[in-house]
Amino acid sequence: MPAKQTVVLISGANSGIGLAVANQLARDHGYHVIVGARNAAAGEKVAAALVADGYSASSVQLDVTSDESIEAAVQQITREFGVLDVLINNAGTLLDVSDHGMSMRELFNHTYNTNVTGAACLTEACIPLLRKAELPRVVFVSSRMGSISEASDKSKPYYSTDYKTYDASKAALNMVALNYNRILEDSGARVNAVCPGLVKTKLTGNHPMGSSTELGAQRIVEVATAGKGSPTGTFSDRGGNIPW
Template identity: 70%
Template sequence: MCATKTIALISGANSGIGLAAASGLARNHGYHVIIGSRNADAGKKVAASLVADGYSASSVQLDISSDESITAATGWIEHEFGVLDVLINNAGIMLDTRRNGRSTRELFTESFSTNTTGAACLTEACLPLLRKSESPRVLFVSSRMGSVSETTNKSTMYYSLDYRAYDCSKAALNMLALNYARILEDVGAMVNVVCPGLVKTKLTDNHPYGTSPELGAQRVIELATASKGGPTATFTDKDGVIPW
């Protein structure tokens, strides 16, 4: 059933923006979506719901802070599908407002482990599968708060807020994405960075000014469904280009 479908893996896809992206790709674009979820049962529940509605989905336990989990997940994808067309690095954390006694070193280490290092390890593990695709696409869900240029813009709503670890981890993620745009250039891959904006999710404590996960996933879905030869090495949100 999946042989003629586009295969997409989304990390952190059991809730929030990841769930909205997975649902949109399955329901509106006919993709087979793989729900990557640290909690295996939560991922299975999402996949089962999509399948029950007549769409194509499966799930895999995926903790991007664990090399063993990444190896097992990518090995399963290799066995089941033999290829990966779309990778959406969505899983992320924001700990600056939830320090809970963490030292500065602990705060930065944990933030980078998930937001940057985890995405790097997952993407690296997926490279052989992506290289088998006729039109590989890799998305990194980042944030405008990781823009070095925007950090000096005093008119932004978050200029005076202290999210140092999160900001730095997302700035590093942006650089990581550009490196993979270079690494996968030989196969014509489209590797892009997307800012979903302020969205009502667990990560933002369901911020009252946040938009819906569906709106946050809009640009992610647009780039995940881009035609071969589409944009690469870009940093955008639904409204346009974001300065690096």
């Protein structure tokens, strides 16, 4: 791997939007992509396919709900690369509309453990590696449905959809993003929250109105590849900034 190649870790990168982001960053931007996947074999398969096509990739077992998994993943990245240029917190869950059989407390705990706590713990663990980068970038994959400003707007198509757990988790994730923007400010880092839009994935039940994963990855990739002086501390989608 070239010495100055940009190294990016993507959580939940073995499928859906994360996979599309991994493909675009490796194929279109020449990044070394570290495929973070809870299922190690699934991550290895994605990385192997990229390498077979002549791109730079590797994988790491990563379950953001496990401190032990996060620690092991960061140790592996430290040994192999010694630096992390870009972190994309993509792993997420949506349980509100599924037949999960959970109590309300269990539903909130499970959702927050992945969408909020997991992203925060992974980012915190990666800070030493990010600080070694010339231009650290952190992307939190959020959702417009977490916009407090839009939550009371009855004209929004999702206003009547009961996604309270998911919505609350994404609003909380936005606050996590703003805090890490503050924490990493002295390093010149660019830390942003991005909404990929409604995308046809397993998480959304392959919603018929959803866009392709390639289109969903577009804004994430733009922010992950932005240069010095680019916006930081923002919340946006393909159409521009979203009100917090």
